[in-house]
Amino acid sequence: MRAWEKNIRRVEPYVPGEQPDSPKMIKLNTNENPYPPAPGVQAACRDFDAESLRLYPDPSCRELAHELAACYGLEDGQIFVGVGSDDVLAMAFLTFFNSDRPVLFPDITYSFYDVWADLFRIPFERPALDEEFRIRKEDYYRENGGIIFPNPNAPTSLFLPLKDVEDIVAHNQDSVVIIDEAYVDFAEESALPLLKKYENLLVVQTFSKSRSMAGMRIGFACGSPRLIQAMKDVKESYNSYTMNRTSLRLGVQAVRDKAYFRETVERIIRTREKAKERMASLGFIFPDSQANFLFVHHPEKDAGEIFSKLKEREIYVRHWDRPRISGWLRITIGTEDQMERLYEALEEILKEK
Amino acid sequence: MRAWEKNIRRVEPYVPGEQPDSPKMIKLNTNENPYPPAPGVQAACRDFDAESLRLYPDPSCRELAHELAACYGLEDGQIFVGVGSDDVLAMAFLTFFNSDRPVLFPDITYSFYDVWADLFRIPFERPALDEEFRIRKEDYYRENGGIIFPNPNAPTSLFLPLKDVEDIVAHNQDSVVIIDEAYVDFAEESALPLLKKYENLLVVQTFSKSRSMAGMRIGFACGSPRLIQAMKDVKESYNSYTMNRTSLRLGVQAVRDKAYFRETVERIIRTREKAKERMASLGFIFPDSQANFLFVHHPEKDAGEIFSKLKEREIYVRHWDRPRISGWLRITIGTEDQMERLYEALEEILKEK
Incomplete structure (x- = not known):
């Protein structure tokens, strides 16, 4: 080994969901939206002035x-825009989690939180979800250097x-509390x-799920x-x-519609909701x-x-060989047709001895 | 001050070149290219399939x-692509500069090197350029944790x-040596x-200058x-x-032409070269x-x-109020017409008492 190789940072390679590319496949493994972005996004692309690319983008992302x-219903100064919510969340860790006390997040949660904490040398502790995978709010009523969880x-x-x-949030007014709402548009509120009410609360959302723009890399914090x-x-x-000029332009269109x-x-x-019925009936x-x-x-x-x-059968879902969740599968909601093919496949598989 | 405010990371705000936006202005302050990107880039934009944006981009940026x-004339495995050369360089600092010895770079150089070093807690030293602003190569023949300079x-x-x-590079085969070639396409080689010949050499380039795509944020390391x-x-x-899908697609077109x-x-x-003559004749x-x-x-x-x-006069150039360079201006090369207007303005200004 050469001397310079000793100084290369050692990391655990992250294994993202497979990105297979077959016309027949059903891709339910990375929580993408099965529907295309808003029609205005396609139009903005077609009409985009490529000459403007010679100039740097607006670093403050004012328009978006x-x-x-x-x-x-917020003020412009309440929005921070980044390259996907990963970029926004990493930046929030770097900005707010500079205490010697541990940052708190659940034992089962988004897999990048501990990676960013390690990267920025932030101490952390991971209160366990209960047996039914619920967050126990009382676990977060203790001294900490910040709190983050997805909701x-x-x-x-x-x-x-x-x-x-x-x-x-109310129990932790001495900490910054981050709610990672990547999926909140599919939830009640x-x-x-x-x-x-709370100046120490940061809410992070993304264009990758509900706005069908995973390929554009846009996230934001409020x-x-x-x-x-x-x-x-x-x-x-x-x-x-x-944030490049196309993201900024196309992002605006996605919000407008x-x-x-x-x-x-x-x-x-x-x-x-229909999937819940069908999956339950499959056991x-x-x-x-x-x-x-x-x-x-x-x-x-x-x-x-x-x-x-x-x-x-070219149906891709997600499985992690990790403690507490190795017996579980994460299945993205696709189109009605894709889901029908999933149920048929599962029925066959469950019948097999 | 609330308790959480104490843990906010303290930084020296960076002051980027002004981004004025007036139709009459002449913008020679951020080293952008005065010509638009290759015609294929505009066509790729027009024909871009916005439906594909619902899917994550290729994280390995294979096509680009x-x-x-x-x-x-390299192998695909010799290229790393990032969000502008800032992203690529920051990633290189994080990956390679993990020694207790100081990383070396010139006292007068790109202003982000010391920022990234501080961010990742990397020790550094800054050998001074000589009186004519030249790098003295002998300054880099000593123990170090890595070397970086722009060329x-x-x-x-x-x-x-x-x-x-x-x-x-030959004197430092125990370190990773990074040559930041943002401007090399305008230089001899x-x-x-x-x-x-050298496995420890990293060469970083960008699409922001010679390829007219500052607005797209594409940089790469070889x-x-x-x-x-x-x-x-x-x-x-x-x-x-x-890297979002539009960067990857439009970037390919920029390289092809x-x-x-x-x-x-x-x-x-x-x-x-003409500017050198004119500026010399202005003293x-x-x-x-x-x-x-x-x-x-x-x-x-x-x-x-x-x-x-x-x-x-709405002509923007760059000036830093910093030791050794406060008497100097950095002027981007614009179009022939823009430069003529610059010379006229300078002539007037120099005549004033």
């Missing part, structure tokens, strides 16, 4: 921030009622209205002007230009999802086996 | 990496001859051919498969999807630029005053 602020949680799909979210300005200062201190947004979200929720058990996926377990069939047999 | 590899350097515009670059794989592992361990690329680069070089002194900008000083007129008087 303004559109989002208007959409959610709905991933991959469990469970939503923590807003009054419990508020209890956690967002924590955004709490921003009026919070008090004090929190948002701090994130902007940190971001601009070391990388000014991250509110009717299309509601229609596709409602369609996915209807398909999900699966699952938490009562408020996300665009189900997290399912079958008492009589090994999850790894179901995963492999679905894959043989 | 392949196109770049083919363009530079041509910024904001000095000076190019270090390739044999000197090779001497630095790239260090890319050295990759055949190096041995060992270095590139290490960067990919680190990047994917904490943020898998950074080699004739257009050569033509615009040569045009800028011709304008630069300015400057290093012999091999970049798309000049770094100029006037013995009889204060740089800050010239800066302000150009700004009154």
